[in-house]
Amino acid sequence: MxxxxxxxxxxxxxxxxxxxxxxxxxxxxxxxxxxxxxxxxxxxxxxxxxxxxxxxxxxxxxxxxxxxxxxxxxxxxxxxxxxxxxxxxxxxxxxxxxxxxxxxxxxxxxxxxxxxxxxxxxxxxxxDEPSSPPTLHSNKMKYSAGDVINVSCITGESYPAVNVSWFLNNQTAKTVELVSITTYSEKREAELLITKSYLIFRIDRLSFPTGRIRVRCEISQFDLYRSSSEIELIDNAPPKLAEVIEPTPPPRSTGNAPRLRDWTSIITSFTMAALTFIVHAELLLV
Missing domain, CATH: 2.60.40.10 (Immunoglobulins)
Structure with missing residues (x-):
């Protein structure tokens, strides 16, 4: 028990x-x-x-x-x-x-x-938040169709390493075809880190029809820190000439009535004849 x-x-x-x-x-x-x-x-x-x-x-x-x-x-x-x-x-x-x-x-x-x-x-x-905003550098600022663009984004020293996001014309770069992104961190003094990221892509005018490409690198550290830098690349193709348009001729008259300019000529001739008659009459009276 x-x-x-x-x-x-x-x-x-x-x-x-x-x-x-x-x-x-x-x-x-x-x-x-x-x-x-x-x-x-x-x-x-x-x-x-x-x-x-x-x-x-x-x-x-x-x-x-x-x-x-x-x-x-x-x-x-x-x-x-x-x-x-x-x-x-x-x-x-x-x-x-x-x-x-x-x-x-x-x-x-x-x-x-x-x-x-x-x-x-x-x-x-x-x-420790980054000591400075990200720095961007591109291998060329003007491009032609088929060019390969290489843009680097380098951050200031921080702890821990920051997250890096790329955007092309406000579109996430990862969703754009022919884009390659490489990111890594390097240790500096006092266990601080710098982060380097490289964006490489081939120009396709079908993807960038406006002729301008805004490249933005955005870095973040948890929800405590966020910063970005941006550059703009310009199409190097020669500008297209404006199309020349021939002036449209005035409409042709379809009725029997004389045109406006014909009436103007008639009135002018009549007025000159009248003035000539008056001048001759005054001379005879004298």
Missing amino acids: NALLYIFTLYILECVGLRDLQIHVPVAIPSGSTLQMNCTYDLENTALYSIKWYLRDQEFYRFVPKESPPTRVFAFPGITVDVQESDRNKVTIRNAQRILTGFYKCEVSADAPLFHTGIKTKLTYVT
Whole structure:
């Protein structure tokens, strides 16, 4: 009987404890800002024994309700914990720098008798935005049909590397035929990176009937940073001459009435004859 009671008690205890553990960490934050992370959980009426926070498996913050004080901070290069803004659910780090990029782990343990423990991990980036907008350069600014255009887009130093998108006349370059894109990053001092991307395509006037091609390189870093640069390529073909249109002749008269200019001639002749008659009459009277 006692054995059955013991087994039943263990079953009940196994059905309660830590549930629904979730870690809430931003995907990315800019360097120098505040990093606040949360752990939510349901202990189902069991007391909290401890909550611990790790970066790359190294503990830097602990909360134990039964201890006094309940919070403990462990030395970690670059981490400054704001104890006033940290508790059993959250931890706050001030002035976060790039070196704090990594996997953060929240470990929650329920109290006796089972000490159920749950762990959740999530990656976050502390970013340095590019030091300058992207720079564009083309192997030629004027083109002819069949030419191969090579445009480079080079970014300023950043961490991590930026994403690069290309556009031709506001159309995503990847959807244009005969387009090749190559992108890679180079490491510089202090783990910073520059990104180089090359857009290569063959000119087809059917694809660019206006004679002008706007090439745009757009870079982004999560939802924290976005910038772009643009150049315009011009068709090198000679301009077409305007078509000469012959003037339309005036309509021909279809009736018996004389044209307007014939009436004008008649009136003019009549007027001159009348003036001549008057002049002669005045001379005879004299």
